[in-house]
Amino acid sequence: MNRNAVVAVLIAAMLGVSVVAAAGAGASSVESSATSQSETYAGSHLEFETSGSALTNYAVGGETVFSSVAVDSRSDASSGANAGIDLGAVVNLEGAGLSVSAESQTKTRIESESGATLSAHDNERGILVVRAGGDAQVVEAQLGENVQASAEGDGERVVVEGDDRNGVFLVIGDGDVTVNEEGNVAASLEGESTLVFRSYEDGERTDETKSQEQLIADGSAAAEVYVEQRDGETVTDSVTYAEDLTLEAKQESERRVDVTVDRAIKEGTIVMTTVEEETVGTVEDLEVRVDGEAAVQASSQSELESAIGGEGSAYMVSQHAEADAKATVFVAFNHFSERTASIDGSGADEGSSDDGTGSSTESDGLPGFGALAALLGLLGTGVAARLRR
Incomplete structure (x- = not known):
């Protein structure tokens, strides 16, 4: 093979490598773009979006209770794995990446790169369950417009109140939930603990629901x-x-x-x-x-x-x-x-029958008792009419 032929082969090989590299880069770019796109869920009671590292526009019964929910491991949210964390100072939590892992007619399961799992439920309460998943987690829920938060108890729960819908955040297991410096909800969960959000129509949070x-x-x-x-x-x-x-x-x-x-x-x-x-x-x-x-x-x-x-x-x-x-x-x-x-x-x-007027008459189980009662009623009416004469 002469020198020109060798050069031609080398150039072709280099071009082939460049084309493959470019194709790989293009595929990676498309995949990254796809994973960063938001997904929207709209059910009978619940609406929300998953976008990047946050659950956004979480609305129950048509009212946005919180504008975003972010969760991250405590080690990443603080300055080190052994560092403590001041919940009141947890604001604008960046959160770990989220992805929808399963979806049914009433439940959406969302996985966090931090190891936590979120489950959003399309029922009348619009329940959201955040499980720590074995590692300590930090959660921040930024409230919707005209929604206020107040702490109840000593780190046990936070109540949120909106125009037409109220709600409550609860911790199951070891952890705390409070109102941060910005007036939003912040929670710290130990491994295997859970944060729960339940909502109520205005006036529904009674002693019974408490x-x-x-x-x-x-x-x-x-x-x-x-x-x-x-x-x-x-x-x-x-x-x-x-x-x-x-x-x-x-x-x-x-x-x-x-x-x-x-x-x-x-x-x-x-x-x-x-x-x-x-x-x-x-x-x-x-x-x-x-x-x-x-x-x-x-x-x-x-x-x-x-x-x-x-x-x-x-x-x-x-x-x-x-x-x-x-x-x-x-x-x-x-x-x-x-x-x-x-x-x-x-x-x-059991033991009742419709009298044709939309009401039910009770019987003692004896055959023909209802008909006998009706006959006696008619006879009684006739007797009363003759007495009035």
């Missing part, structure tokens, strides 16, 4: 379920606060909802299930069975909690405002592993 918050915060309630009708279809959303527990809810029949809970440890827990009237037929007279056996109806929260580890499971029913036609059923499973609670609203109709 009791629910306490059950969640102290670990007595490890999960909750929401069952509702959307466009004629029953939709369920399951929220777990403990790592060792999974659950599934489904409408078993027109008047019955089954909640199946599986826990890796034997210790019992409380599961709160909110049902709409359309999913169980009625919320006036609900019955609960656990694994086919009738659960005891508790008369107080302390009696409910005492069922955990006791001889049998127990339940309580809390009806919402009459206009809501909803109820929250508290089921205290006395032990595990896999248990199924059946919430049944069909018992209210």
